[in-house]
Amino acid sequence: MSESYILSTIVENKPGVLFKASNMFRRRGFNIESITVGPIEQPGLSKMTIVVNGDESTVEQLVKQLAKLIDVIKIVRLEAKNSVVRELALIKVNASDQKARADLMNYVQIFRGKVVDVGEETMTIEVTGAPDKIDAFIKILTSFGIRDISRTGITAIARG
Amino acid sequence: MVEMIGAEAVIEALKRENVSVVFGIPGGANLPIYDALYSSGIRSILCRHEQSAAHMADGYARASGKVGVCMATSGPGATNLVTGIATAYMDSSPIVAITGQVPRAMIGKDAFQEVDIIGITTAITKYTFQPMRAEEIPSDIKKAFYIASTGRPGPVLVDIPKDVQQEKANMIFPDKVTIRGYRPVVTPHPLQVEKAVDLLLSAERPVLWGGGGVNLSNAHEPFRKIAELLMAPVVTTLIGKGAFPENHPLALGPIGMHGTAEANRIVLETDCLLSVGVRFSDRSTGRFDAFCPDAKIIHIDIDPSEIGKNKRVHLPIVGDAKVTLEQIYERLKSKIVEQRNDSPWLRRVEEVREEVRRNAKLDGSNRLMSVQIIKKIRQLLPPEGILATEVGKHQMFAEIHYKVVRPRTWITSTGLGTMGFGFPASIGAKVAKPDVPVVDLAGDGSFCMTENSLAVCVEEGIPVIVVIMDNRSLGMVEQWQRIFYNRRYSSVKFGSTPDFVRLAESYGAVGIRAHTLEEFEKAFNHALLSEVATVIDVPIDPEEDVYPFVPPGAGLKDILYGPNG
Numbered sequence: 273m274s275e276s277y278i279l280s281t282i283v284e285n286k287p288g289v290l291f292k293a294s295n296m297f298r299r300r301g302f303n304i305e306s307i308t309v310g311p312i313e314q315p316g317l318s319k320m321t322i323v324v325n326g327d328e329s330t331v332e333q334l335v336k337q338l339a340k341l342i343d344v345i346k347i348v349r350l351e352a353k354n355s356v357v358r359e360l361a362l363i364k365v366n367a368s369d370q371k372a373r374a375d376l377m378n379y380v381q382i383f384r385g386k387v388v389d390v391g392e393e394t395m396t397i398e399v400t401g402a403p404d405k406i407d408a409f410i411k412i413l414t415s416f417g418i419r420d421i422s423r424t425g426i427t428a429i430a431r432g
Numbered sequence: 433m434v435e436m437i438g439a440e441a442v443i444e445a446l447k448r449e450n451v452s453v454v455f456g457i458p459g460g461a462n463l464p465i466y467d468a469l470y471s472s473g474i475r476s477i478l479c480r481h482e483q484s485a486a487h488m489a490d491g492y493a494r495a496s497g498k499v500g501v502c503m504a505t506s507g508p509g510a511t512n513l514v515t516g517i518a519t520a521y522m523d524s525s526p527i528v529a530i531t532g533q534v535p536r537a538m539i540g541k542d543a544f545q546e547v548d549i550i551g552i553t554t555a556i557t558k559y560t561f562q563p564m565r566a567e568e569i570p571s572d573i574k575k576a577f578y579i580a581s582t583g584r585p586g587p588v589l590v591d592i593p594k595d596v597q598q599e600k601a602n603m604i605f606p607d608k609v610t611i612r613g614y615r616p617v618v619t620p621h622p623l624q625v626e627k628a629v630d631l632l633l634s635a636e637r638p639v640l641w642g643g644g645g646v647n648l649s650n651a652h653e654p655f656r657k658i659a660e661l662l663m664a665p666v667v668t669t670l671i672g673k674g675a676f677p678e679n680h681p682l683a684l685g686p687i688g689m690h691g692t693a694e695a696n697r698i699v700l701e702t703d704c705l706l707s708v709g710v711r712f713s714d715r716s717t718g719r720f721d722a723f724c725p726d727a728k729i730i731h732i733d734i735d736p737s738e739i740g741k742n743k744r745v746h747l748p749i750v751g752d753a754k755v756t757l758e759q760i761y762e763r764l765k766s767k768i769v770e771q772r773n774d775s776p777w778l779r780r781v782e783e784v785r786e787e788v789r790r791n792a793k794l795d796g797s798n799r800l801m802s803v804q805i806i807k808k809i810r811q812l813l814p815p816e817g818i819l820a821t822e823v824g825k826h827q828m829f830a831e832i833h834y835k836v837v838r839p840r841t842w843i844t845s846t847g848l849g850t851m852g853f854g855f856p857a858s859i860g861a862k863v864a865k866p867d868v869p870v871v872d873l874a875g876d877g878s879f880c881m882t883e884n885s886l887a888v889c890v891e892e893g894i895p896v897i898v899v900i901m902d903n904r905s906l907g908m909v910e911q912w913q914r915i916f917y918n919r920r921y922s923s924v925k926f927g928s929t930p931d932f933v934r935l936a937e938s939y940g941a942v943g944i945r946a947h948t949l950e951e952f953e954k955a956f957n958h959a960l961l962s963e964v965a966t967v968i969d970v971p972i973d974p975e976e977d978v979y980p981f982v983p984p985g986a987g988l989k990d991i992l993y994g995p996n997g
């Protein structure tokens with residue numbers, strides 16, 4: 273059965289590490305949904321959060337292949353129920369008249385988003401949350417006319 | 433701390449790894465390294481093509497167990513190494529390739545002879561280094577050797593910008609390096625060992641299956657002792673030939689596409705398969721789901737990613753083959769009170785063998801010139817003699833008919849199947865083992881790919897023996913076109929081939945043509961005593977096809993014994 277798995281990996285923070293990982297995914301035909309990378313508090317290390325779609329044995333093989341990369345130091349498989357999963361999205365929508373702006377503000381409040389930029393004809397909204405929340409928000413905004421979307425991809429951390 | 437330039441640090445680091453020989457070609461971007469090499473005392477073998485330099489380093493590594501070193505300049509020098517690096521990668525052979533790179537300031541500018549060799553080789557190396565400051569060189573080279581030779585061995589590339597080679601720095605040469613993301617598991621989990629022992633003891637029809645990992649970890653002795661203790665027949669992979677002496681009464685030879693008939697038949701009947709250092713390659717197992725469907729499979733490998741990659745196994749054991757087999761052997765020995773020399777299983781093995789022998793007599797395969805030559809080589813070559821092969825029918829004939837009796841005396845490109853590998857690899861092997869005769873069994877097609885290494889043999893006094901099975905064709909492909917494409921011979925027959933005798937002579941080597949087995953024996957004995965390389969050209973009927981043959985995509989049981997099935 274195919275589902276999404278989140279792998280939180282600690283990697284060496286040096287040039288080429290992301291390339292080596294993504295090159296391996298491509299070569300072995302793994303289906304990656306997103307990768308995010310950022311520094312962590314220990315110097316010289318980064319955290320790479322990978323979301324992969326596949327069945328149990330595919331993901332098991334992916335974990336092994338990832339572990340084989342010498343620049344990968346640690347891999348933790350995060351279970352959705354035991355972890356906090358977040359994504360950030362910036363969405364630019366049409367908002368030329370007063371009514372649209374008011375409606376938008378309403379939705380932004382419900383989804384606990386933030387208006388981060390206002391143009392003559394547009395508004396840009398920031399929202400964070402689990403990916404399905406963001407999907408739902410985007411769906412609602414479609415009726416206003418979406419000009420552009422930037423999503424960060426998932427980052428996650430174990431609870432407790 | 434010593435002050436020196438980067439290039440000198442490269443050479444000093446190589447010396448500290450006990451490197452006595454490097455194979456390569458200089459050029460603009462590695463001039464400083466070659467300058468430091470000049471007065472270093474390290475033997476520098478000047479190759480005629482970088483691909484061959486990599487194969488020589490590989491052959492050196494396979495024969496000796498030590499790391500082989502090759503060198504090339506940036507750009508085309510580096511890209512010429514690629515086939516050699518990929519060949520070593522697929523067969524887990526420890527080599528270190530050192531390439532020159534354009535100066536730091538030129539990287540990314542598409543400078544003359546700049547190529548992103550790190551990007552190109554990432555998928556075919558175990559690791560790559562690109563020191564950006566001279567003082568990184570000593571530890572990078574140390575790490576390169578450490579990574580290449582430990583765990584599952586493999587090639588490592590070190591790409592050094594020219595100005596880093598020229599830069600002066602205070603160098604510290606570490607005695608030890610630690611790499612936090614790299615800790616190969618050597619010792620197996622005791623519980624898994626215990627389970628393996630139980631499975632083996634309760635098996636009625638055990639089979640041992642040895643791969644390249646047995647050779648790489650020098651696990652031959654415990655492997656053999658387990659087979660003898662259990663009285664279990666032994667099969668191998670193609671690269672695993674030599675994991676077990678093939679003249680041993682329990683040896684059945686390799687399984688797979690061109691494995692022996694007895695090995696392919698017996699392995700399917702086992703109820704417990706002890707697989708050691710194998711990767712369940714499609715060429716060995718045939719269709720994965722038709723391979724030993726009813727057997728309990730134990731899989732020992734030092735590379736966890738090999739376990740379950742192609743085939744689900746019942747009992748995975750991650751560990752070094754030698755360490756693991758020694759532990760299994762000790763536990764088995766303490767549990768087996770009485771050793772059996774006879775069992776229904778052994779009688780069944782004998783029955784299959786007898787049948788195969790009878791069939792061989794009937795189909796006349798033993799009378800083929802290819803087969804007779806190979807058997808003759810075995811007869812004339814001492815047990816410690818090394819046979820390398822190229823890729824093609826001659827290789828598959830050798831797989832079936834050449835009996836490897838000592839470890840590290842069989843050198844062949846299996847994973848990548850690289851034509852042109854055998855000859856330079858045999859040169860590397862001869863450099864590692866100068867006192868042992870080394871033969872390259874070649875097809876004429878393969879030999880033409882790296883034949884210019886004859887110049888290296890003559891110049892360096894490396895008297896390898898090349899036996900060309902000369903069928904004036906890309907024989908293996910011709911055979912497939914004969915079987916699967918109804919004899920439509922598309923670009924396989926050579927319209928023109930060199931006169932290999934005169935070709936050898938033009939390089940200053942010895943060339944001999946042998947039309948009969950008697951002539952061949954004479955030529956070969958002559959070559960064994962020769963101080964220069966010898967090429968023996970043996971004309972072969974292109975229709976001599978290699979059987980048995982498991983067609984691609986089929987299961988091992990769908991083995992073809994001849995053109996009519």
Ligand SMILES: Cc1ncc(C[n+]2csc(CCOP(=O)(O)OP(=O)(O)O)c2C)c(N)n1
Pocket residue numbers: 822823824825826827849850851852874875876877878879901903905906907908909
């Ligand atoms: C570099 C490379 N190119 C192409 C192939 C495909 N191939 C496999 S076997 C073979 C024919 C080999 O011919 P030859 O060396 O004469 O040996 P023979 O089969 O005739 O014994 C070819 C072309 C290959 N394995 N390697």
